[in-house]
Amino acid sequence: MNAYVGTPTSRVDGRAKVTGTAKYAGEFTANGLVHGFVVAATIPRGRIARLDTSEALRVTGVLDVLTHTHRPPLADKDEAWMDEVAPDEGSPFRPLYDDNIKFNGQPIALVVAEDWETAKFAATLVHVEYQEGAFGTDLEAGRDKAIEVQGPHKPRGDAAGALAGAAVRHEADYFIPTEHHNPMELFATTVVWDGNGRITVYDKTQGVQNVHKYLCGVFGKKPDDIRVLSPYVGGAFGSGLRPQYQVVLATLGALALKRSVRVVLTRQQMYGLGHRPATIERVGLGAKPDGTLEAVAHEATAVTSRYEDFSRNDSGWAEQLYRSPNSRYSHKLVRLDVSTPCDMRAPGAASGVCALECAMDELAVALKLDPLELRLKCYSDRDQSEDLPYTSKQLRECYARGAEAFGWSKRNPTPRSMRDDKELVGWGMATGVWEALQMPVAVRIVLTANGHAEVYCAASDIGTGTYTIVAQVAADALGLPIESISVKLADSTLPQAPVEGGSWMAASSAHAVLGAAEDIRRELARLAKTMPASPLGGVDAADVILVDGTIAKAGDKGRAVSIADAMRYGKLERIEKHKLNHFAEDKSHARNTHSAVFAEVKIDEQLGVIRVTRVVSAVAAGRILNTKTGRSQIMGGVVWGIGMALHEETVTDHRFGRIMNANIAEYHIPVNADIHDIEVIFVEERDDRINALGVKGLGEIGIVGVPAAIANAVYHATGKRIRRFPITLDKLL
Ligand code: MOS
DSSP, X not given: OOSSTTBOOOOTTHHHHHHTOSOOGGGOOOTTOEEXXXXXXXXXXXXXXXXXXXXXXXXXXXXXXXXXXXXXXXOSOOOTTOOSSSOSEEOOOOTTSXXXXXXXXXXXXEEEESSHHHHHHHHTTOEEEEEEOOOOOOTTTTGGGOEEEEOOSSOBSOHHHHHHHOSEEEEEEEEEOOBOOOOSSOOEEEEEEOSSSOEEEEEOOSOHHHHHHHHHHHHTOOGGGEEEEOSOOSOXXXXXXXOOHHHHHHHHHHHHHTSOEEEEOOTTGGGGSOOBOOEEEEEXXXXXXXXXXXEEEEEEEEEEESSEEOOOOSSSHHHHHBOOSEEXXXXXXXXXSSOOOOOOXXXXXXXXXXXXXXXXXXXXXXXXXXXXXXXXXXXXXXXXXXXXXXXXXXXXHHHHHHHHHHTGGGOOOSTTOEEETTEEEEEEEEEEEEEOOOOOOEEEEEEXXXXXXXXXXXXXXXXXXXXXXXXXXXXXXXXXXXXXXXXXXXXXXXXXXXXXXXXXXXXXXXXXXXXXXXXXXXXXXXHHHXXXXXXXXTOOGXXXXXXXXXXXXXXXXXXXXXXXXXXXXXXXXXXXXEEEOOOOOOTTSBOEEEEEEEEEEEEETTTOOEEEEEEEEEEEOBSOSBHHHHHHHXXXXXXXXXXXXXXXXXXXXXXXXXXXXXXXXXSOOOOXXXXXXXXXXXXXXXXXXXXXXXXXXOTTXXXXXXXXXXXHHHHHHHSOOOOBSSOOGGGTO
16 A cells, blocks of 8 residues: 555656756746845834935936835734744734834835836945844843743742752753754745736745735735735755745735736845754753652843743753653743744754753753653653643654664763864764644545646745655555646635644645545545446445555455546546645644654864764654655754754844844854765654654754753863854864
8 A cells, every 4th residue: 555655755846946947936937037136134122214216216227116105005914824833922014014123134115117127236326324222132132121921830849949959950051042943945926917907927935825915915806806925945954944035025016007916035034034042051950869859940131122022942851851850941032133933843842842851961960860761760651741642652662773873872971072083073862752743634636537646735835745656556546656746735715724843844735745645535436436347346335445556455456446437437627625724632642753863973182173073863753754855854954963062153243233143154054074974764653643654853852952962962072062063163262
């Protein structure tokens, strides 16, 4: 039955991507297409006193300069789309809305011209005078003004008291800087004007229906007036979860000029779209001398903007992971003059678990315990925060398999004790955890009499492999070769799907496909059984399967009718089924994915240069739908973790409230030379409870735990504990 599910099936869209036939938002074109270029504010807070566009307008080829005083009307109805990904409190940023400046880099005008170069040049001729306001952009300077937004969630016992009285205690602040997503593809929107006031919007987004709803609200349009497509996305990592301002600007341009308009942001402008907020993670751990935990206290203090309160679960993970009679966690925000943070790969967990797992390592040192031994001593088979069993949890097996593959037992616990010629060698480990979420997703499958099936769904494929897994699941469920399946995604007119994020799309879309395929199977079974002299006569419809292009008795391929014959008999050109997935409501179990990460670093003792020479990531995430794309997901997460540990930091000059390294020359991310051996182990994890296929999702678990494993390895190599990320060589010298 499973010819494709669980196998290393190559990406069905791989050829389109590497040959350039896959088109991205900024590559669509139209007759008479014109180009918008964004003018950005150069102060972090205040108002626009004067905006002079006359010189820009005099440039040949410039068609218009849109500003807050000169633009088509904008409604305030842009909150309806604030589903699961937007901040709980505040009002979203509205480009060209009024004269208020809320962050440095905020768009304040859109120059529209016949070509991009002209628009870009004319943008330099837009003259702005500001009334500057007092501002703050520094988390650490604003820490004392933090407000608590997530109270201690069911604190257990008396964490403060137990911590104070613990035999062995570790308490420290860990600083995670602001980080930016930096997807390869620039944010872009091409709005195609069809002449009747209707528009087709090609947008870089993780959710076309979300953008559709948003644009209808913002521009007071009817659903049929706007269609949003995003067939391919060149990475987004959370920055495309919310509709971003370029889609509004391109639409404003199209409405103002009644022409097709494309807006592509520059790399620098993308630093105004949201970010992983800087956080100060304060972790306190108290233990008995034997290493059993007495207290866990985790308080995160994070940046948010002045206009929205964005917060994620940074500090609740210890509660779930580790057995401790006393625990408390809280989340505080400091409102600063920056754009609102947004989700970035494993939001909350990437930062919070990094701090927690560094703290666990420090506690292990204080206890003179092996760090892996400490994790096992505190292991919890239940989610303690809710006191629930898990649908499945093979973390223990992750530790065992990861440690074995890495050779952890050969570790000399003494810092600076391991060497490779001139380099210090360090081995560190950490735990990873993420949620296994599922969302409502619908698909439509059209099976045609020639044995071809098309699967339609509004879901995006943000590079994670949605096209491929949808094709795999459909091929298996319909008993067809994968070449006979076409998948159409990311069009707002297709069956419903939420934004693609949170690692929920694989399980969610797969089960929608299963549901629709099951309806097709039933219809074909009914048809086949009624054919004259049917070999399936007398066979229970429930025992009829679709396999090798036939409708057959399960376990007896001899009793079969070809799908084509059955459809011809039924005079059916096509069978079309639309299905919303269904997951049984089950609040009796916790659902999480887990990992154990082991890292080796080699550090040049004189220069402090750090190389991550080996990473082993052992992951338990239920059934792996595609072991090839799945492995790529985890490898990508590990690379992100290396970046978070050693490279990534958005640097702001707080005197100007301006990001100083808004480019990928100075915002460092790992390059090929930084990446060495990465081994991914999928630990078998059967989960019959979570959903029919036992799928948990993989997008985010890959990064969680990696930065801490590396930081812990750096400590082991050097004896230096760096609690301020990223760990750059200057901090080691
Ligand atoms: Mo991801 S941060 O859920 O796009």
